Each structure stands twice: as structure tokens, then as C-alpha cells.
Amino acid sequence: FADGPVVLPSGGPLYLQLKRWIEDAIHSGAINPGDALPSERDLATKVDVSRVTVRKAVLQLVKDGVLVQRHGSGTFVAPQTQRVEQSLSQLTSFTEDMARRGMAVRAEWLDRGLYLPSPEETVILGLSSGEQVARISRLRLTGDTPLAIERASLSSRILPDPAGIGDSLYKHLDKSGNRPIRAIQRIRAANLADEDAHLLQVPAGSAGLNIERTSYLASGRVIEFTRSIYRGDTYDFVAELRIGD
Numbered sequence: 001f002a003d004g005p006v007v008l009p010s011g012g013p014l015y016l017q018l019k020r021w022i023e024d025a026i027h028s029g030a031i032n033p034g035d036a037l038p039s040e041r042d043l044a045t046k047v048d049v050s051r052v053t054v055r056k057a058v059l060q061l062v063k064d065g066v067l068v069q070r071h072g073s074g075t076f077v078a079p080q081t082q083r084v085e086q087s088l089s090q091l092t093s094f095t096e097d098m099a100r101r102g103m104a105v106r107a108e109w110l111d112r113g114l115y116l117p118s119p120e121e122t123v124i125l126g127l128s129s130g131e132q133v134a135r136i137s138r139l140r141l142t143g144d145t146p147l148a149i150e151r152a153s154l155s156s157r158i159l160p161d162p163a164g165i166g167d168s169l170y171k172h173l174d175k176s177g178n179r180p181i182r183a184i185q186r187i188r189a190a191n192l193a194d195e196d197a198h199l200l201q202v203p204a205g206s207a208g209l210n211i212e213r214t215s216y217l218a219s220g221r222v223i224e225f226t227r228s229i230y231r232g233d234t235y236d237f238v239a240e241l242r243i244g245d
């Protein structure tokens with residue numbers, strides 16, 4: 001923080017004024033991601049407010065994900081997550097995308113099993129009557145950073161053992177000659193619901209991208225229907241556009 005007297009933005013309770021002042025300092029680059037915040041006492045003296053006010057403002061910013069507290073070492077401006085640029089014109093798998101960037105991936109299983117299909121799954125996957133659906137839901141991470149939640153549905157005939165897919169669904173499908181060759185993808189803006197925000201380690205209500213992918217085999221049959229939720233602060237989807245004929 002620069003030396004000299006501090007002028008808080010006016011209006012509202014004092015702790016919110018202080019909160020806004022800290023946010024402005026981050027946006028203007030006066031303090032950067034990863035920088036330590038002055039101690040509670042120093043900040044209270046500098047801004048001329050009580051330590052209770054500082055604590056309230058800081059707690060709010062921690063809740064918003066703007067600041068992080070590390071036990072024993074203080075409060076820091078939250079590190080900025082590196083954005084991932086993802087092509088929209090190629091049909092690739094999460095594992096392949098990340099491998100190409102040299103990023104280590106892992107998955108945390110949220111669900112995997114065979115279920116009675118929903119009417120939507122029956123229609124989209126073209127299931128015959130009595131056919132079960134294989135559902136695999138994963139939190140996809142690079143290191144400790146969650147990037148997306150993916151909930152995939154496939155016919156149980158294609159995937160009779162959902163627990164056996166290993167690290168990559170597409171690699172597994174490749175083995176049985178069922179790798180999709182085409183997909184339709186729909187992307188929608190969304191504010192993350194509490195549970196999803198919690199899994200993705202961002203504040204509830206943060207921006208997210210809902211992505212639906214329906215993938216097809218060469219025969220035209222739908223092989224996969226996946227609903228994903230990607231973190232809005234992490235992903236840029238990029239497509240090359242060409243002039244039409």
C-alpha cells in the first residue's frame with residue numbers, strides 16, 4: 001500500500017468502505033495476487049479504523065475468495081488462477097487437452113454406476129426399453145485446483161462397468177472402437193449453485209459455464225451425453241471463424 005493518508009470510499013458501513021478500498025487497491029495493481037496484506041494492527045492504524053472493522057472487512061473478502069488466509073503466516077491477495085484456452089473446433093478429451101498443455105490432471109469421483117435412465121437420457125441416447133444408463137460424475141482437477149464438474153451418461157451396453165474407465169473416458173471408448181467422431185456442444189452462462197461452487201472451490205454465485213456435449217459415432221448413433229460445469233474464472237473457449245460461402 002502507498003504511504004500517505006487513506007481516503008476511504010464514502011457510503012455504507014465503515015467495514016464495507018474498507019472492503020471496497022482493499023478491492024480497489026487490488027484492481028489498480030497497488031497490491032497484486034500473492035502479496036501479503038499488512039497485519040490487522042498495521043492496517044487499522046494506517047486507515048484509522050478499529051481492528052474489529054479491519055477483521056470484518058477481511059473476513060468478508062476471504063469469503064468472497066478475494067483474500068486467502070494461511071494459518072500462521074497471514075492474509076494474502078488470492079493468487080490468480082491461470083486461464084486455460086480451449087479450442088471449440090476440435091473434439092478432444094479433457095485428459096488430452098491438459099496433457100497437451102503439460103498440465104497434470106486427476107479426477108475425484110462424485111458418482112459412477114448403472115441407473116434407470118431419466119426420460120431425457122432415454123431420448124438423447126436412444127436407449128431401448130429396459131436398458132440401463134451408465135453415469136459417471138467427476139470433479140476434474142489440475143493439481144489441487146478444480147476446473148470442472150462433468151456428469152456423463154452413456155448406454156450401459158457401451159459402458160457396462162462405469163467404475164472401470166480408468167483416468168480417461170475417451171481412452172476407454174477408444175479401446176472398444178466407440179470413440180466419438182463428432183459432437184454438438186452448447187455453452188451457457190450460469191451462476192454456480194452452492195454445491196457446485198463448493199466443489200469448484202469458488203464463492204457461491206460465481207460465474208460458471210454450463211456445457212452440454214452430445215457426441216456421435218461414425219454410424220450417427222449418440223454415444224455420450226455430458227453436462228459439465230466449468231469455472232468461469234479459468235476457461236476461455238476459442239473458435240476460429242471463417243467467412244461463409
Ligand code: 16G
Pocket residue numbers: 092093094095096150152167168169170171211213224226228
Ligand atoms: C471433455 C468433454 C466431456 C468428455 C471428456 C472426456 C467438454 C465440455 N467435455 O471434458 O464431454 O466426457 O472430455 O475426457 O469438453 P476424458 O477422456 O479425460 O475422461
